[in-house]
Amino acid sequence: MIFNIQRYSTHDGDGIRTLIFFKGCPLRCQWCSNPESQSFGHSILYDSKLCKNFGDCALAEPSAISTNPGGGIEIKRNLIAEPEKLKEVCATRALTISGETKSVDVLMAEVQKDLPFYREDGGVTLSGGEPLAQGKELVLLLQQLKKQGTNTNIETSLHVKWEQVERCIGLVNTFLVDLKHTDPRKFKQFTHGTSGLVLDNLEKLAYFGAHVVVRIPVIPGFNHTEREIMQMVDYVSTIKGLKEIHFLPYHTYGVEKYKMLGMDYIFNNNTQVLEEELLPYVQYAQSQGFKAKIGG
Numbered sequence: 001m002i003f004n005i006q007r008y009s010t011h012d013g014d015g016i017r018t019l020i021f022f023k024g025c026p027l028r029c030q031w032c033s034n035p036e037s038q039s040f041g042h043s044i045l046y047d048s049k050l051c052k053n054f055g056d057c058a059l060a061e062p063s064a065i066s067t068n069p070g071g072g073i074e075i076k077r078n079l080i081a082e083p084e085k086l087k088e089v090c091a092t093r094a095l096t097i098s099g100e101t102k103s104v105d106v107l108m109a110e111v112q113k114d115l116p117f118y119r120e121d122g123g124v125t126l127s128g129g130e131p132l133a134q135g136k137e138l139v140l141l142l143q144q145l146k147k148q149g150t151n152t153n154i155e156t157s158l159h160v161k162w163e164q165v166e167r168c169i170g171l172v173n174t175f176l177v178d179l180k181h182t183d184p185r186k187f188k189q190f191t192h193g194t195s196g197l198v199l200d201n202l203e204k205l206a207y208f209g210a211h212v213v214v215r216i217p218v219i220p221g222f223n224h225t226e227r228e229i230m231q232m233v234d235y236v237s238t239i240k241g242l243k244e245i246h247f248l249p250y251h252t253y254g255v256e257k258y259k260m261l262g263m264d265y266i267f268n269n270n271t272q273v274l275e276e277e278l279l280p281y282v283q284y285a286q287s288q289g290f291k292a293k294i295g296g
């Protein structure tokens with residue numbers, strides 16, 4: 001299931017790229033800027049500012065949605081049996097449904113529309129959520145992209161079973177790997193995962209000769225200190241074959257979406273990170289022999 005296709009992107013890999021965002025992520029980081037990507041099923045977003053109380057949603061799903069006499073609606077998301085039925089009911093787009101099941105053929109047809117823009121260095125980037133957590137269709141898609149000669153990147157946190165990574169080696173040009181922390185305690189405190197799994201997978205991926213770019217999201221209150229970033233860079237320098245590190249500044253663009261999804265934003269540090277704050281990190285990584293930059 002995907003939740004977005006973004007065309008003509010100049011981020012997340014070289015050249016002009018088509019970004020395909022898959023739904024579902026086992027990590028559920030506290031600061032995630034795409035909270036609608038975390039659930040593997042449909043997500044229901046409601047923006048009260050756009051709601052005119054027409055009540056069409058309540059008519060379509062009477063057991064789960066009711067209109068409030070004073071304005072707005074009440075949603076019991078767990079009682080919505082067929083979210084897809086709600087896709088077109090809201091005229092003002094106050095209620096929207098994120099998530100669409102698309103076949104490999106349909107995704108390939110979408111990609112083919114953009115082929116003329118890729119030139120020598122562009123291509124497709126699979127993002128999420130966690131693309132590697134998808135089923136066998138992911139491999140079919142990668143096989144088709146490879147057959148077509150399309151450069152393919154995958155953005156991943158590597159928090160999946162090794163078999164889910166291994167099946168993609170040889171089909172992916174570049175793995176863009178998010179390294180969030182090397183401290184197991186911190187990692188566990190701020191995500192729903194364990195750092196050991198990520199580090200093991202990263203080491204194996206490098207061992208098998210995959211092209212990997214390490215990306216460190218710099219998150220205030222989580223890892224944004226010289227000591228922690230240096231520890232991460234030092235760790236990466238112990239892995240043979242890893243040559244490039246990108247530093248991604250934390251932003252708060254996704255915060256509003258939590259409310260729209262009926263989720264709590266429990267990450268309690270909303271300080272934007274300025275790019276200049278990352279310069280010392282870039283310089284340190286360069287001093288350790290890495291190609292390093294700010295941004296994806």
Ligand code: SF4
Nearest residue numbers: 025028029032129157
């Ligand atoms: S790994 Fe990425 S998509 Fe998954 S929860 Fe964390 S920030 Fe969000």
